[in-house]
């Protein structure tokens with residue numbers, strides 16, 4: 625039975641006279657303990673989709689259900705990690721994690737809270753920076769602090785909006801493994817947004833492309849029929865990995881081409897004809913000694 629379900633959901637912004645439809649008629653079913661990757665271009669509406677799944681954004685039409693019940697507001701069992709970190713700037717890394725844990729487990733003793741917060745900070749390899757404030761961290765460190773905070777809530781569903789995009793390749797690999805570990809060991813459900821096809825194939829059970837906006841929608845999925853644990857070191861030689869990677873890449877390039885059709889490249893000209901047009905006949909003296917014409921745009 626699906627733990628998370630989207631039924632014919634659309635999201636639009638702006639007044640009725642000037643509606644901007646970001647998402648159109650989305651349908652999605654995520655089963656318990658599944659790992660689903662959503663892949664899409666910048667501006668397609670991926671974050672809007674995540675906000676919709678997290679209960680932060682209401683659907684203009686259609687429904688979003690968690691365990692068969694409509695999601696009306698954010699809830700701790702749907703843990704979202706935003707692309708833009710959203711850490712509290714006046715709190716240290718440790719306190720940012722503590723405040724999140726405290727919100728869902730207010731009765732935890734001070735020492736238990738401290739221990740739990742340290743556990744998650746260590747998990748994302750930020751133990752050397754526990755006392756640093758967000759502005760003292762690099763982008764990648766902020767991303768890790770944000771991930772620690774989301775993981776510390778121990779949510780049933782992890783909604784990860786490009787969680788690894790600001791990381792260097794090595795840290796990115798390490799955190800991919802961490803997320804996979806947490807998902808496998810704790811039997812969690814993950815919906816992750818990424819724009820990295822390799823990452824999606826390495827991590828997910830299913831990969832669902834989001835078409836280009838406006839009015840983006842979810843395309844047919846790609847199933848990743850590869851045994852787990854997947855070995856990142858031999859992945860490039862795996863025939864299924866190579867097949868999926870090339871099929872998904874070709875599909876995404878097709879979406880990109882499709883969205884360019886009829887836009888930007890050729891500007892349609894209005895269907896108007898000048899009434900009459902003839903060049904003035906110039907006198908011989910003008911040809912020999914033309915008086916320069918002052919152009920308003922280059923007059924000092």
Ligand SMILES: Nc1ncnc2c1ncn2[C@@H]1O[C@H](COP(=O)(O)OP(=O)(O)OP(=O)(O)O)[C@@H](O)[C@H]1O
Pocket residue numbers: 637638644646664665666667668669670671672673707837
């Ligand atoms: N609250 C809002 N009001 C009006 N327009 C919005 C709002 N939120 C998002 N949009 C518009 O919806 C579109 C999709 O935005 P969204 O942030 O979901 O895209 P994205 O795929 O996550 O982009 P990126 O990968 O660049 O972060 C954009 O054109 C954005 O301007």
